[in-house]
Amino acid sequence: MRFPMYLPGPNRVMVVNEEPRAAVIAQLHTPVGGLTVANTHLSFVPGWNRRQLRRLINDLCGFPGPRLLIGDLNMTPGAVRRWSGMRALAMAATFPAETPDRQLDHILTDDDRLRSGATEAELMPISDHRPLVVDVDRG
Secondary structure, three states: OEEEEEOOOOOOEEEEEOOOOOEEEEEEEEOOEEEEEEEEEOOOOOOHHHHHHHHHHHHHOOOOOOEEEEEEOOOOHHHHHHHHOOEEOOOOOOEOOOOOOEOOEEEEEOOOOEEEEEEEOOOOOOOOOOOOEEEEEEO
């Protein structure tokens, strides 16, 4: 869909093409037990991505826990925590890939028993983001 996006500065309006967004949800059998995992790439448009996140969290709660939400949420850790109510399992700058200075990609959980181990965000030649990788264990 096309819509106007307001940018900082006087008379700064740009018409952008927003692409369709989706989430893939899977129930997995892992060494730490069953997990429900959702992966998504939310809108870059402020406000719209918050709405998408809230809807996804609502849908995800219909699946058995523990639950993980992973992906490019296009939000900072503070905003993600505020709008999702989930806890981060990994913290690392992921964007822009060459010299990351902020985290837009997240690995979240709603289960206090899940613990994170080693976290990586290595440069990959195929994306403008760094992939976020973490070892997960049950505490």
